[in-house]
Structures are given as structure tokens and as C-alpha cells.
Amino acid sequence: MWEKLSSMTMQELFTAYPYAADFFQALPLPVKSFDRVCNYFSSMDEETSQDLGMDQQVLIEQFVAFMTQMQQLQVEEEAVKSVTIVGGQDKDGQSENILVTINAGEVICIVGPTGSGKSCLLADIEWIAQRDTPTKRKILINNQIPDVKRRFSIEHKLVAQLSQNMNFIMDLTVEEFVKMHAESRMVENAAEICANIIVKANELAGEKFLPATPVTSLSGGQSRSLMIADAAYLSKSPIILIDEIENAGIDRQNAIRLLVDRQKIVLMATHDPILALMGDKRLVIKNGGIKKVIVTSEQERHNLVLLEKLDRQLSAIRDILRNGGCIDLIPAEPGVTIC
Numbered sequence: 362m363w364e365k366l367s368s369m370t371m372q373e374l375f376t377a378y379p380y381a382a383d384f385f386q387a388l389p390l391p392v393k394s395f396d397r398v399c400n401y402f403s404s405m406d407e408e409t410s411q412d413l414g415m416d417q418q419v420l421i422e423q424f425v426a427f428m429t430q431m432q433q434l435q436v437e438e439e440a441v442k443s444v445t446i447v448g449g450q451d452k453d454g455q456s457e458n459i460l461v462t463i464n465a466g467e468v469i470c471i472v473g474p475t476g477s478g479k480s481c482l483l484a485d486i487e488w489i490a491q492r493d494t495p496t497k498r499k500i501l502i503n504n505q506i507p508d509v510k511r512r513f514s515i516e517h518k519l520v521a522q523l524s525q526n527m528n529f530i531m532d533l534t535v536e537e538f539v540k541m542h543a544e545s546r547m548v549e550n551a552a553e554i555c556a557n558i559i560v561k562a563n564e565l566a567g568e569k570f571l572p573a574t575p576v577t578s579l580s581g582g583q584s585r586s587l588m589i590a591d592a593a594y595l596s597k598s599p600i601i602l603i604d605e606i607e608n609a610g611i612d613r614q615n616a617i618r619l620l621v622d623r624q625k626i627v628l629m630a631t632h633d634p635i636l637a638l639m640g641d642k643r644l645v646i647k648n649g650g651i652k653k654v655i656v657t658s659e660q661e662r663h664n665l666v667l668l669e670k671l672d673r674q675l676s677a678i679r680d681i682l683r684n685g686g687c688i689d690l691i692p693a694e695p696g697v698t699i700c
């Protein structure tokens with residue numbers, strides 16, 4: 362590695378490996394674009410060496426270690442094309458006797474009464490359970506047990522979880538927050554991606570916000586919108602788990618579409634009928650076990666259109682009430698009558 366890097370000019374180095382600039386930024390020696398990398402290190406005098414507390418050789422070793430680690434981070438993992446849930450057992454220890462495969466770009470809803478085990482199923486997928494959780498389920502990725510390294514990798518997390526409550530504690534603006542995330546992901550054209558995320562998040566959020574808005578002052582719906590747009594465009598995780606999205610003041614249908622368009626595998630625990638019918642399939646959980654897998658039928662999709670109209674009508678009523686109005690008359694939505 363050193364042989365290859367040392368003969369490059371600093372400019373060539375930064376063009377080929379933009380993250381290399383971070384290493385030199387922290388050093389006191391000036392960077393000259395047309396100087397060779399080896400000359401940068403050999404120009405280090407005694408005083409600089411004392412200030413840094415290391416000699417030229419140690420600094421070179423640190424540079425090589427930094428570049429090696431960054432290159433490893435950039436290695437793309439094999440694309441996730443499917444997730445398979447191999448059944449375990451319910452709360453009474455009865456076998457689930459089920460095998461469900463979910464493909465990239467599919468939305469699967471998890472429905473069931475409170476306490477039935479929906480979050481547990483999401484947790485199994487997040488942990489890529491291998492019969493080592495209370496449900497004894499096994500999760501396969503691309504039809505195989507994933508490599509242990511991948512199961513516990515932080516950089517290449519398979520699953521991004523969007524939980525019900527999003528609380529920011531950082532003193533950053535929306536723009537700074539997204540930029541920081543983009544930099545940590547080392548994406549190219551970070552500025553463009555960040556701007557796009559903020560635009561998309563605003564399309565999803567009921568109330569708009571600005572790039573300069575502090576993240577701590579975002580509402581629940583605005584934070585969720587930002588997290589969903591961020592997950593769609595920045596997260597490398599191919600699987601997105603959503604635990605309840607309702608009542609969050611966000612355009613739920615478009616949020617799901619945005620993730621599906623990015624070829625994510627979306628699993629969503631929900632009590633919301635519209636979201637439940639938006640899925641390609643729904644898993645029905647009872648007493649800790651998957652009892653049924655229902656493929657959304659044509660008739661259900663047809664009914665979804667009607668439900669969406671009803672939902673818009675309810676939203677209109679909510680807005681009227683929010684703005685101090687009265688509901689003496691139910692606002693009409695074409696084709697829908699509420700008695």
C-alpha cells in the first residue's frame with residue numbers, strides 16, 4: 362500500500378481517496394498539491410516530530426493503517442436480495458411451522474393484537490436471530506445464514522430501525538446533522554445528497570422545516586420524515602424496520618413508497634389499516650407466533666383506495682379542528698359519504 366501511495370502527488374491522492382484529506386487536516390505540515398506523498402512525510406523536521414510525539418516512520422505507519430481501514434469500510438457487501446424467516450415457536454412453545462421469504466423492494470406488514478409479539482419479530486430480524494432468541498426463529502439472508510462478521514458489523518448493519526420515538530439531543534441544525542451523517546458514510550456528492558434528503562423529508566412532513574432548523578426543535582412527524590428520507594438515501598442498510606408510523610404527522614404512504622423505490626426491504630409493525638393493506642403481504646401474529654401469511658388481494662387493493670379517501674376526509678376534519686374550526690358539517694370527499 363505505501364509503495365503505491367508514496368509515489369502519488371498529494372492532489373492525485375485526494376482525488377483518488379477524498380477521505381485521505383481528513384488524515385492530513387490534523388497535521389501541522391502544509392500540504393502542497395504537486396508534492397509527492399513521500400516528500401510530505403520526509404519533510405517532517407525534528408520540531409514537528411516532537412510536537413506530534415512520533416517520528417516519521419510511525420506517522421507513515423499510522424497513515425497506512427488509516428488508509429487500510431478506510432478502504433475496508435468502503436468495501437461493498439453482497440447486496441441483500443431476500444430475507445427469510447424460518448419459523449420458531451409461539452409463547453406456549455408450539456411450533457410456528459412457517460417459512461416466509463421477503464424480497465428487495467417488498468413491504469411486509471406485521472399485524473396482531475397488543476402484546477402478541479410484533480416487536481419481537483422485528484427484533485429477531487434486527488439481530489438476525491439464529492434460534493438464539495425467545496422465539497427460536499432463524500433468519501436467513503439471501504437464503505443463507507449470514508457470516509458472523511456481518512451479523513455483528515456496525516459499519517455494514519443489515520438493518521436500520523425506525524422506532525416510535527425519535528429524540529435528538531444534539532445541538533445541530535438539520536443541515537449539519539445530515540451532512541455529518543453523509544460524511545461518516547463517506548458518500549460522493551454529499552452536498553447534493555444532503556439537499557435531496559431535506560427536500561424529500563419536507564415532502565413527507567406535514568409541517569415544513571428549514572435546513573437551518575435545529576434538530577432539537579423538530580416535531581415528532583418532522584423527525585420521522587427526516588429519518589425516513591435519511592434511511593432511504595444515506596443508510597447502507599438494506600432492511601428497514603418500522604415500529605408504528607401512525608399519528609406521526611407524516612405522509613405515510615409516500616414514506617413507504619420512497620423506501621420501496623430505493624429497493625429496501627421494509628417490515629412494518631402496524632395497527633393502521635391503510636398501512637396494513639399497503640404491504641405486499643401481512644404476517645398475522647398471535648400469542649408470539651406467526652399464524653398466517655396473507656397476500657394482499659386485488660379486492661383489498663381496491664378497498665385501499667376507498668380507505669385512503671376516508672383517511673383524507675379524516676385529515677381534513679383534523680385540520681379544521683386544529684385551526685379552531687367546528688365540525689357541524691362533515692367535509693365532503695368525492696365518492697365518500699359519512700353519515
Ligand SMILES: Nc1ncnc2c1ncn2[C@@H]1O[C@H](COP(=O)(O)OP(=O)(O)OP(=O)(O)O)[C@@H](O)[C@H]1O
Binds near residue numbers: 478
Ligand atoms: N414467541 C415468543 N416466545 C416467548 N415470548 C414471546 C414470544 N413472542 C413475544 N413474546 C413476549 O411477549 C411480550 C410482548 O411482545 P411484543 O412486545 O413483541 O408485542 P407487540 O405485539 O409488539 O405489542 P404492542 O402492539 O403492544 O407493541 C414480550 O415480553 C415478548 O418477549
